Amino acid sequence: MLRSMYSGIGGMRGFQTKLDVIGNNIANVNTTGFKKSRVMFQDILSQSMAGGSAGTTGVNGTGGTNPKQVGLGSTIATIDTIHKGGNLQTTIKQSDVGIEGNGYFIVKDASGETFLTRDGNFHFDDVGNLVTANGMLVLNSNSSPISIPADVKEYSIGVDGKITYTQKDGKVVKDGPVIGLAMVANPDGLEKAGMNTYKYNSPAAGTPTVGAPKSGAYGILRSSMLEMSNVDLSEEFTEMIVAQRGFQANSRIITTSDSILEELVNLKR
Structure with a gap:
């Protein structure tokens, strides 16, 4: 009992x-x-309660028994x-970015610790840094913060992660910063760190590899879209x-x- x-x-x-x-x-x-x-x-x-035994053959053979x-x-x-990726939802905010395919955004908090996330709810702050809703800096493929002039007239984010913007004087800058993506060998091994992020160095996930969207196995980016919950x-x-x-x-x-x-x-x- x-x-x-x-x-x-x-x-x-x-x-x-x-x-x-x-x-x-x-x-x-x-x-x-x-x-x-x-x-x-x-x-x-x-x-x-009792072990199993094998049967024997022959005239004097015995039958086997199963364990109890x-x-x-x-x-x-x-x-x-x-x-598994969630559905992409269209928004009216141009700085919103959704990932279609493999990869995670790389972000860094105020203490310098790096994290991974699929949450592309971004915006440009008062000095032109691309940041998350919690103020984390979004990084490029060289692990550097993404920044554009704070007084740009307009900007766009391409499927390859490249940011094109028009300066105050009307000059169009086509070789702007590129939003970086990271991939790990075992995404299931990523450890959640809160605020829609995962630890950058999760032992079970493997060492992240960083690259540009639309290159190799990395996914593409969709501006004015957000990946919803799955x-x-x-x-x-x-x-x-x-x-x-x-x-x-x-x-x-x-x-x-x-x-x-x-x-x-x-x-x-």
Whole structure:
């Protein structure tokens, strides 16, 4: 009975974590560049009550037997981040940039720490630096901040990440800075760092390689567009129902085991 109770406790903990992950996914359904997560389970070691044996052939041969094992519940195997691209949504803001394909924007905070992000909600600040909504500097392929004159008349961002702008005197600058992109060998290994960013150096993801959009395997950029969350509400609500029922079923294991234990205790009366 104690084994079934502890199996139920392990199952409840797992489904509670699954509900936490689902809740975070739903909360970020409108978060720009957000990548949803999923919980995968695995069984814990099994207690062997009897080992298996191989059969033998011949006149005096014997049949084989299968092992007898009792499972001891489940635990969380992984919490994966699904890096499938979200839909691009058109905006009226020219400095908004969405990535179509592979790659992550490279940004740097005030302390000099570098991060990766798919959130292209950018704007030019008062001195002409291209920054994120949180004030992080957007970097080029040489890991330098992207900057244009603060008094430009107009500008555009090409699919190759190059910024073309018209100066105050009317001169058109076509060789402006280029927005850089980074790629990693294992995107699933990126560690979330908050504010729609990932750590630049995540051991499981591999060392980032930096390049220009539309070159090699790097994606292209879409100005006046933003990549939306890849959360599918219908899928999340379905998974929520499954997690809820799983939690209830495991709690029923505990109450049923408790009832049987009560009957065993009452045998003495």
